[in-house]
Amino acid sequence: EMIALSREEMGHFKMVHERILARGKTLGRYRKDEYVIALQKFFPKGGSRTEQLVHRLLYAALIEARSCERFRLLSEQLKDRDLAEFYRSLMVSEAGHYTLFLKFARKYGQREAVDAKWKALLEYEATIVSDLGKKETIHG
């Protein structure tokens, strides 16, 4: 399932890149995602490999969930129907990714503990997004 997800993500990257080129633009440099950097400070370092895996899966699930929300907003608000439909398809994929990461976190961690970590992560996230401003980013 992770291989399929990786392939899908790279397919999306290719589609986005082609759209950038079609507009006569070039792919910009990688930019640090302040939201992701801040988010990944929440769970303590160390612990068992399984615990670290669960934490990474929860970070990934939340990042995908927020991407899904942003793509939904873009797909609903854009007047460019082709671009709106493209974002809608990305939204559907991101919803699948978000639920897949959460499913794996619950598979490898203990259900109640994972759900408590998820709830705590959401509460922490609420505190960091309020500090991130309104830049043109997908997250934050």
Ligand SMILES: [Fe+2]
């Ligand atoms: Fe994704």
